[in-house]
Amino acid sequence: xxxxxxxxxxxxxxxxxxxxRQRSRVIGSFLQPLVFWLLLGAxxxxxxxxxxxxAGMDYFQYLYPGFIVLVLLFTAxxxxxxxxxxxxEGFLQGVLVAPISRATIVIGQALGGATLAWVPxxxxxxxxxxxxxxLTLGAALAAAAMMAVIAFALTxxxxxxxxxxxxTQGFHAIMNLILVPIWLLSGAFWPIAGAPAAxxxxxxxxPLTYGMAALRQTLYLGATExxxxxxxxxxxxxxxxxxxLATFALAARTARRATAF
Amino acid sequence: xxxxxAGAVATAPLMDDNCPQSGINPVGISMTASTxxxxxxxxxxxxxxxxxxxxxxxFSYGDRAAIDGVSFTIARGEFFALLGPNGGGKTTLFKIxxxxxxxQTGDARILGHDLRRxxxxxxxxxxxxxxxxxxxxKLTVAENLAHHGRLYGIGxxxxxxRSAAMLARLGLSDRAGDLAETLSGGLKRRxxxxxxxxxxxxxLVLDEPSTGLDPAxxxxxxxxxxxxxxxxxxxxVLTTHYMEEAERCDRIGVLHQGRLVAIAPPAELKARVGGDxxxxxxxxxxxxxxxxxxxxxxxxxxxxxxxxxxxxRGHDFVRDVVEAFGDEIESVTFGKPTLEDVFVHLTGHRxxxxxxxxxxxxxxx
Numbered sequence: 001x002x003x004x005x006x007x008x009x010x011x012x013x014x015x016x017x018x019x020x021r022q023r024s025r026v027i028g029s030f031l032q033p034l035v036f037w038l039l040l041g042a043x044x045x046x047x048x049x050x051x052x053x054x055a056g057m058d059y060f061q062y063l064y065p066g067f068i069v070l071v072l073l074f075t076a077x078x079x080x081x082x083x084x085x086x087x088x089e090g091f092l093q094g095v096l097v098a099p100i101s102r103a104t105i106v107i108g109q110a111l112g113g114a115t116l117a118w119v120p121x122x123x124x125x126x127x128x129x130x131x132x133x134x135l136t137l138g139a140a141l142a143a144a145a146m147m148a149v150i151a152f153a154l155t156x157x158x159x160x161x162x163x164x165x166x167x168t169q170g171f172h173a174i175m176n177l178i179l180v181p182i183w184l185l186s187g188a189f190w191p192i193a194g195a196p197a198a199x200x201x202x203x204x205x206x207p208l209t210y211g212m213a214a215l216r217q218t219l220y221l222g223a224t225e226x227x228x229x230x231x232x233x234x235x236x237x238x239x240x241x242x243x244x245l246a247t248f249a250l251a252a253r254t255a256r257r258a259t260a261f
Numbered sequence: 262x263x264x265x266x267a268g269a270v271a272t273a274p275l276m277d278d279n280c281p282q283s284g285i286n287p288v289g290i291s292m293t294a295s296t297x298x299x300x301x302x303x304x305x306x307x308x309x310x311x312x313x314x315x316x317x318x319x320f321s322y323g324d325r326a327a328i329d330g331v332s333f334t335i336a337r338g339e340f341f342a343l344l345g346p347n348g349g350g351k352t353t354l355f356k357i358x359x360x361x362x363x364x365q366t367g368d369a370r371i372l373g374h375d376l377r378r379x380x381x382x383x384x385x386x387x388x389x390x391x392x393x394x395x396x397x398x399k400l401t402v403a404e405n406l407a408h409h410g411r412l413y414g415i416g417x418x419x420x421x422x423r424s425a426a427m428l429a430r431l432g433l434s435d436r437a438g439d440l441a442e443t444l445s446g447g448l449k450r451r452x453x454x455x456x457x458x459x460x461x462x463x464x465l466v467l468d469e470p471s472t473g474l475d476p477a478x479x480x481x482x483x484x485x486x487x488x489x490x491x492x493x494x495x496x497x498v499l500t501t502h503y504m505e506e507a508e509r510c511d512r513i514g515v516l517h518q519g520r521l522v523a524i525a526p527p528a529e530l531k532a533r534v535g536g537d538x539x540x541x542x543x544x545x546x547x548x549x550x551x552x553x554x555x556x557x558x559x560x561x562x563x564x565x566x567x568x569x570x571x572x573x574r575g576h577d578f579v580r581d582v583v584e585a586f587g588d589e590i591e592s593v594t595f596g597k598p599t600l601e602d603v604f605v606h607l608t609g610h611r612x613x614x615x616x617x618x619x620x621x622x623x624x625x626x
Contacts, residue, residue, distance in 0.1 A: 006411050017399070088393065089391075090393070091408075094389065094457075097359050099382075100412055
């Protein structure tokens with residue numbers, strides 16, 4: 001157990017160290033969603049009101065938690081993409097022949113990637129007042145905890161793909177094909193309640209919907225009645241955690257299959 | 262005696278004249294044994310299991326057989342080279358021995374561990390150096406070592422002590438704080454060797470370790486490996502397509518199209534060529550070739566304008582041919598066969614045999 005913690009810990013530390021030495025990655029993963037949010041929100045806030053959006057909320061504010069998740073998504077992708085090349089001609093080669101189980105490798109990588117995704121999204125949290133959200137300390141802490149769960153799940157999806165795919169080009173293609181739609185259909189852009197029936201079903205089956213719903217509710221902690229139309233907080237948190245565990249199991253299994261040990 | 266399924270019978274490994282002189286100290290690499298790895302491997306080599314025992318290994322990528330029925334044994338403390346052209350299967354064999362890919366068909370025991378069932382225990386006892394750099398360029402040299410150590414469960418004081426010892430041993434102490442990406446190719450290789458040796462492996466497996474190194478760095482690296490084998494008793498298995506590199510090893514396994522076509526000490530392989538190689542430059546090589554055939558009853562082969570003769574006691578032939586045709590000869594070179602000659606001899610032989618046998622080498626797959 002101590003050895004597993006040491007192994008996972010060193011892989012976690014490596015991700016952090018590498019990231020800190022590539023500042024442009026830190027800034028890019030944070031700035032891109034910020035710019036999208038500002039442009040989309042500013043452009044649409046005056047005229048656009050999707051059906052089912054809570055009363056008293058403008059679209060700029062509605063989009064805010066969605067773009068927190070986009071920060072998580074972008075950073076998680078960037079953090080996992082190195083797995084593709086690294087295992088063929090880099091540091092991971094050595095990890096693969098070390099006495100370490102594939103699950104432990106994935107734990108280290110997932111915790112590393114999740115940390116890297118989580119930090120800029122917490123910085124994003126500081127912008128809540130600009131969205132018109134008055135964060136209490138409790139709400140901020142709960143939201144940060146929820147963001148950690150989502151970050152872990154998204155990193156694990158990224159890892160499951162990265163361990164499977166042979167080239168970084170393929171990785172980008174699959175990311176755009178899978179992760180961006182998952183994000184779009186999670187309630188980030190429009191409420192479930194106002195969507196057409198068929199789309200509602202897809203959104204209800206999308207596991208990220210529950211992470212998004214939980215995050216949205218934690219931001220308004222204590223005043224969630226006003227949100228309306230979301231799954232209950234307890235249910236959303238349960239599904240979000242179950243989703244994180246399932247994606248981890250998937251990533252670990254993919255890593256084991258890819259390297260056959 | 263080590264009997265192989267490839268049809269070759271090899272004698273016990275040579276430990277003397279084919280090894281590099283360990284007294285030569287390549288620049289910057291400390292040869293002192295003060296920080297040496299315990300000599301457990303050499304002490305145990307009499308009673309312990311062989312370093313590698315492989316029988317009937319086969320490995321395919323889809324339909325393509327990369328390893329096609331290979332059996333061999335490598336003794337403890339041996340310095341062994343897998344020699345072959347690119348695509349011959351040596352990197353696949355490296356991947357199998359280093360536990361990077363699973364065993365598909367056949368059986369292998371490495372350091373006595375079953376390669377299929379006992380992978381984790383085996384991994385603690387082997388060190389691996391990859392063809393593509395395995396160092397993380399964004400980490401410092403010391404950080405690379407530290408991460409590697411912790412993957413093997415080495416931490417705290419022991420990690421500091423082992424890291425410092427390996428850095429000193431490989432002449433890297435003053436570069437410990439530098440980012441690995443700032444190092445030259447030769448220094449990066451040394452860092453990789455330092456990481457691979459950090460956990461005191463009994464078997465060191467290297468895939469084309471001299472790729473990307475200049476000749477001087479390549480020589481230093483090989484000399485250090487030989488030194489390591491001698492002081493610490495570490496068994497060394499490397500793949501290479503450089504003849505001069507294979508020549509420094511105790512034994513060579515020659516891989517061609519996924520099969521071991523020979524496994525023997527370099528000198529023994531050379532002995533198979535059939536004597537010395539005499540090369541003659543003449544004003545009219547073709548005329549000289551005919552005269553040699555008529556008067557001396559010796560077949561010379563014309564290769565790129567040079568007459569080549571394979572002869573036992575080649576110096577006698579040199580004397581005779583110069584006495585007989587001195588006026589027509591511009592120069593004569595006389596030498597022992599190189600491994601290059603051996604490789605042509607072995608694989609050329611196979612090629613002709615394969616053609617006679619309905620050319621089944623490529624088509625059957």
